Amino acid sequence: MRWGDMRRSENVEDRGGMSGGGGRMPLGGGMKIGGGTLVLLVILGLVFGVNPLQVLGMAGPDVGAPAPAPSMPAPSSSGSGAPAPSDTRKDFSARVIGDTEDVWGALFKAMGSDRYPPTTLTLYRGAVRSGCGNATAAAGPFYCPADSRVYLDTSFFDELSRRFGAPGDFAQAYVIAHEVGHHVQNITGTMQKFDRQSQGLNERQRNALSIRLELQADCYAGVWGYFAQKRNLLEPGDLEEGLRAAAAVGDDTIMKRTQGYVVPDAMNHGTSEQRMRWFKTGLASGDPRACDTFSVAQP
Numbered sequence: 023m024r025w026g027d028m029r030r031s032e033n034v035e036d037r038g039g040m041s042g043g044g045g046r047m048p049l050g051g052g053m054k055i056g057g058g059t060l061v062l063l064v065i066l067g068l069v070f071g072v073n074p075l076q077v078l079g080m081a082g083p084d085v086g087a088p089a090p091a092p093s094m095p096a097p098s099s100s101g102s103g104a105p106a107p108s109d110t111r112k113d114f115s116a117r118v119i120g121d122t123e124d125v126w127g128a129l130f131k132a133m134g135s136d137r138y139p140p141t142t143l144t145l146y147r148g149a150v151r152s153g154c155g156n157a158t159a160a161a162g163p164f165y166c167p168a169d170s171r172v173y174l175d176t177s178f179f180d181e182l183s184r185r186f187g188a189p190g191d192f193a194q195a196y197v198i199a200h201e202v203g204h205h206v207q208n209i210t211g212t213m214q215k216f217d218r219q220s221q222g223l224n225e226r227q228r229n230a231l232s233i234r235l236e237l238q239a240d241c242y243a244g245v246w247g248y249f250a251q252k253r254n255l256l257e258p259g260d261l262e263e264g265l266r267a268a269a270a271v272g273d274d275t276i277m278k279r280t281q282g283y284v285v286p287d288a289m290n291h292g293t294s295e296q297r298m299r300w301f302k303t304g305l306a307s308g309d310p311r312a313c314d315t316f317s318v319a320q321p
């Protein structure tokens with residue numbers, strides 16, 4: 023991917039590590055969650071969820087940590103304290119976010135909508151305080167609707183390559199674009215609709231609805247990819263990298279690897295086949311309207 027040609031966004035906050043602040047922050051600090059939920063949270067997070075607490079219907083004004091201190095600009099040189107994401111990764115992430123801003127900004131305009139309000143990408147190491155509660159790197163990248171931010175521990179890029187077998191810059195860009203897809207769902211009201219519809223559903227039904235939300239975010243990631251390709255920002259092998267990543271984070275693939283078998287009712291992000299298919303749908307059309315995963319009988 024020719025990411026060096028993408029515009030660098032200003033909407034990136036580098037929080038570095040937490041140890042420079044108020045000491046270590048355990049997962050769930052301030053939140054009472056049981057062991058079963060914890061496992062579920064981690065699994066949800068690993069496959070780049072929207073904020074897992076939101077999906078579980080647990081998010082509310084009470085679960086959040088105190089508001090984070092006003093953000094400081096990232097130090098330009100290596101300062102004291104916890105290590106910050108490497109400059110290359112930060113630059114990469116800022117440019118991918120910048121490119122999603124350009125693409126979604128143009129799409130919003132073309133669809134006659136208001137200005138596209140950008141998300142802020144929050145880079146961290148280890149643990150982070152979000153508007154949706156505390157999280158550790160184990161949760162994986164996530165989007166928090168309450169503060170409209172994407173949270174990313176850049177060590178996840180290593181995970182993607184080593185544990186998920188999906189290396190490459192376009193695989194990493196897909197992850198970011200998927201989270202931006204959740205942001206689009208938030209500002210267009212889809213996420214609010216999802217929350218309303220989730221009320222009163224049993225777990226199986228809620229998972230089925232969650233899959234539609236996740237597949238739409240995959241499709242939106244593909245829409246971004248369509249325009250990256252159209253502007254010659256992709257290189258040979260990039261699309262394969264993205265598809266490999268979409269397959270690697272399919273529920274069935276993860277379940278098979280982690281527990282040796284698949285529980286269809288427990289899926290909440292979609293199978294590898296579904297995730298690749300919807301990513302491709304976005305890639306082929308470049309049209310967000312092609313991403314209506316909620317209307318089709320079988321997503």
Ligand SMILES: [Zn+2]
Nearest residue numbers: 070071072236
């Ligand atoms: Zn997601």
